[in-house]
Amino acid sequence: MSQALEVNPLTPTIGAEIVGVDLAQPLSDEMFDHIHDAWMNHLVLFFRDQQITPEQHLAFGRRFGNLHIHPAAPYLHDNPELMRVHTDKDSHIQNGAAWHSDVSADEEPPLGSILHLHRVPPNGGDTLFANMYAAYEALSPSIQNLLIGLEAHHVSDYTNQYGDHKPQREYPRAVHPVVRTHPVTGRRALFVNSGFTKRIRGMSRLESDALLEMLFKHVTNPRFHCRFQWEANSIAMWDNRCVQHLAIWDYYPETRSGIRVTVQGDRPFFKQEAV
Numbered sequence: 001m002s003q004a005l006e007v008n009p010l011t012p013t014i015g016a017e018i019v020g021v022d023l024a025q026p027l028s029d030e031m032f033d034h035i036h037d038a039w040m041n042h043l044v045l046f047f048r049d050q051q052i053t054p055e056q057h058l059a060f061g062r063r064f065g066n067l068h069i070h071p072a073a074p075y076l077h078d079n080p081e082l083m084r085v086h087t088d089k090d091s092h093i094q095n096g097a098a099w100h101s102d103v104s105a106d107e108e109p110p111l112g113s114i115l116h117l118h119r120v121p122p123n124g125g126d127t128l129f130a131n132m133y134a135a136y137e138a139l140s141p142s143i144q145n146l147l148i149g150l151e152a153h154h155v156s157d158y159t160n161q162y163g164d165h166k167p168q169r170e171y172p173r174a175v176h177p178v179v180r181t182h183p184v185t186g187r188r189a190l191f192v193n194s195g196f197t198k199r200i201r202g203m204s205r206l207e208s209d210a211l212l213e214m215l216f217k218h219v220t221n222p223r224f225h226c227r228f229q230w231e232a233n234s235i236a237m238w239d240n241r242c243v244q245h246l247a248i249w250d251y252y253p254e255t256r257s258g259i260r261v262t263v264q265g266d267r268p269f270f271k272q273e274a275v
């Protein structure tokens with residue numbers, strides 16, 4: 001390896017800071033493999049002091065797959081692959097303020113998201129990340145058995161969320177397994193989130209609401225979490241197949257601003273045996 005990569009875990013459960021890589025430079029295949037392995041092991045990676053251009057950000061994202069276009073969010077530089085993440089004194093809501101997995105209402109939800117913040121508030125504006133393998137594994141065998149084979153409706157509605165910006169496409173909706181198998185690690189992850197999951201298929205409204213409420217509450221257990229404190233030019237990249245996140249809006253009226261590049265994923269599936 002031309003650069004020495006350090007992987008410093010934030011918690012034993014989720015999150016690692018990567019030191020020793022400059023993402024403005026082209027990545028060797030060896031360096032890419034190290035980053036990918038660290039990502040699969042730690043689920044969310046953090047990089048500091050990355051002065052990357054939008055082109056370099058796009059190039060880094062493309063190493064992981066084709067890029068995803070958000071259905072409704074504004075974008076920068078005339079390129080819908082460069083999603084704008086911005087909150088300031090004129091904002092009335094902040095993107096991502098509820099626990100969610102990005103655009104899980106897509107038939108093929110994004111595999112991962114790579115957020116680069118250029119401007120951060122003097123304090124606050126942290127993001128929480130939760131490990132959905134750990135959330136699944138912490139459920140009792142009785143609840144795990146109940147969930148396996150169930151499917152849930154994921155519905156998006158971005159009305160009034162992005163001001164006058166005209167949506168890129170129709171707001172998506174999809175049905176996905178409640179427990180999914182990660183296509184790379186073969187591990188099982190809980191795949192319902194309070195942002196998009198509305199109803200479990202084949203259950204009465206009462207049954208579905210009660211089960212989803214229990215699962216949404218379960219996800220908020222801090223033992224599944226890490227918390228990232230941003231600095232200008234930090235990058236976080238998370239694996240939406242096994243991670244949920246929540247951005248805390250505690251810094252009004254300050255500005256927090258950056259760009260997200262999102263990588264297209266596959267249709268979620270559940271496999272009884274390990275992949």
Ligand code: SIN
Pocket residue numbers: 085095096113115126127246247260
């Ligand atoms: C998001 O992409 O959901 C927003 C995350 C953040 O702003 O920290």
